[in-house]
Amino acid sequence: MWVIYTLNGLYFAALLFLISLGLNIILGVMGILNLAHGSLYAIGAFIAAWVIIAIGMKVPPFFLYVTLLSGLVLAGIVGFLMEKSLIRFMYKRTLEYQLLLTFGVLMLLEDVIKMIWGGQAYYASAPFDLLGKVDIGGHVYPTYFLFVMAIALIAGLFIWLFMSKTKLGIMLRAISLDREMATGLGLDINRLSTFAFVLGSGLAGLAGALVVPTTPALLGFGHEPLILGFIVVVVGGLGSLKGALVGSLLVGFTRSFGIAIFPEIELPLLFLIAGIILVVKPEGLFGR
Amino acid sequence: MLLNIENLDVFIGSTQILRNISLGVNEGEIVCLLGRNGAGKSSIIKSIIGLYPSRSGKITFREKDITPLSPRKKVLSGIGYSPEDTRIFTELTVEENINLSTWVRGKGEIFSYEKIFAIFPKIKDFLDRKGLNLSGGEKKMVSIARALALNPSLLLLDEAFEGLAPLVVNHFMEALRQIRKLGVTILLGESNVRIVSQITERTYIIERGEIIFEGHPREILENERLLKLVGK
Structure with a gap:
């Protein structure tokens, strides 16, 4: 089972990497602590589920995976509108104003999601089902999880090349x-x-879209990823791609093995790790 | 007059940091703002570039009112800024630091690497080094080179000589003379009157956010009261 726990840890880490990468770009470049980041993740999940359900199996399988990009696009558009209309007035304000505003946007986006998609769960498992399962060392494992890991890896490489070249x-x-x-x-x-806000928002939306074939999109879908994303930023450090990667792996593995070994304290353990790092190395493992 | 400031008042929060500042810089001059640390030199320079907005007063550059313009528009109109503590982007290479300025200029006329190397030949040797790994003197060179790459007609240089060894100070003074010969006007913030007297013809003394003297630096060296005031 350790192989499965390890793979699950990598899968959690891949999703957290996408979420925290976006959070990190927005916090690092703009100095904005965006509490609505989880809502952008939720928007990505809802739109991807909606598109997948709408087109069903009418398109070749490849296009079904392309539709996951709808999460990236819509979250990017919402991010663009947010930045232009609200966030840009917060750059010179203190943190309290940013928190109040982005918390307000979080509530607003929750209502918008409810208004558009209603209160029911959206489940679109086709991309997950189509890929089937693979045998890894005698253990059966969903291929879709490996696909998510590959996408996160590609996104990380893309962001690294983009930022450095x-x-x-x-x-x-x-x-x-x-x-x-x-x-x-x-x-x-x-x-x-x-641009930074759109990029960060898009990455959150992409993470949400990648999750929805495995977990139904519900109201409040983005709350837990937001908290975990902040833990990754605290652990890995602000403004560091390496930090986002290592932080995601640490949180992902702690979560995966925590659920298997001591499920009662899995989430408190993550907060404990974040707390210890805040005390010992407040800038995070790789932060400035 | 290239730059003219009239009755400038600047506040940070409710604290007034500059009072009724009026000064002028002619094309081709090296003019100095002289004063002790905290006197207000950096605040004047930051107000000109637009990092500190003014509450009242007027800044004109090439006869155009630039007071309300953003720092970007001021840079594009021909003002370059090299700050007090160099503010090199530590995780970027020297080349990336300088390239940022050429990208800001876009398609406009650029101050080429050849010209930069003619003034600071040593930069050639550490172009690919990160800002983090530069010495104090190297950081100063890069900071000035980065401002020059904006191809400015007015260069705002804050404490360019601070912390430099005497030999390096001479080298930097020579560099400033070369920059001036290339047609760049310089407004220098400096706290050392001996340095100022060797490089400028016109100096303003700043004290507690106000200009209290304008004249040749020789007049300061000959005046005990002014010498005591500038602390050197």
Whole structure:
């Protein structure tokens, strides 16, 4: 069973990596602690489920997986509207204002989800079912979980290449390192911040879309991923891709093995780890 | 006049940090803002570039009112900024730090690497090094080079000589003279009157957020009261 626990740990880590990567980009580049990040994850899940149910099996299987990108696109659009209409007025405000505003947006988005998709659960298992199962060392394991891990790996590589090799990525890193200097140097902070928020929101939406073939989308779907995403950021450190990866793996494995060995204290254990890191290394394992 | 400031008042929260500042910089000059730490030199420079918004007063650059403009628009209009503590992006390489400025300039005329290397030849040797691994002097060079890459007509240089060894100070003074020869006007924030006297013809003394003197640095060296005031 250890093989399965390890694979499950990697699967949790893959999803958390996508969520925390988005959270990390938004917090690092814009200094915004976005409590509505979980709602963007939920929007990704609902739209992907809705699209998959709507098109059913009328399209070739490959397109069924392409539809998962609808989560990324819609969450990105919602992120764009959020940043343009509300978030940009918070850059110079203190943390309390950001928390109040993004918590308000969280409540608002919950209501919007309820208004559009109602209160029922949306379950779209076709992408999960179609991939079947594989034999790994004598253990049967869903292929879809491996697919999610591969997508997270590709997304991580893409973000790493983007941040280290492209003009846009280097400019975002400069803002994340020293916002005031980047402003004084004439970088287009407003446009770059919008881009960072859209990218971070899109990654949350993608994570939500990837989950929905395995778990039904319900109201309040984004609350737990938000909390776990914050734990990853605390553990891994702000502004570090390596931190997001290691933090996700640590939380993912703790969760997977915690559920198997001591399910009663699985979640408190994660908070304990985050608490210890906050005391011993407040900037996180790889933070600045 | 290239830059003109009239009756500038700047506040941070409810605290007034600059009072009724009026000064001018002519094209081709090296003008210095002289004062002790905390006197208000950096605040004036930050107000010009737009990092500290003014409550009243007017800043004109090339006869155009730039007071309400964003830092980006001020940079694009021809002002470059090298701050007090260099503020190199530590996790970016030297080349990436400088490239940021050329990307900001976009399709506009650029201040080429050749020109930068002519002023600071040593930069060539550590272009691929991260900002984190630079010495104090190297950081200063990169900070000035990064501001120059914006191809400014006015360069705002805050404490360019702070913490440098005497030999390096001479090298930097020579670099500033070269920059001026290339047609770049310099407004320098500095706390050392001996350095100021070797490089500028016109100096303003700042004390507690106010300008209390304007004249040749020689006048300061010959005046005990002013010398005591600037602390050197």
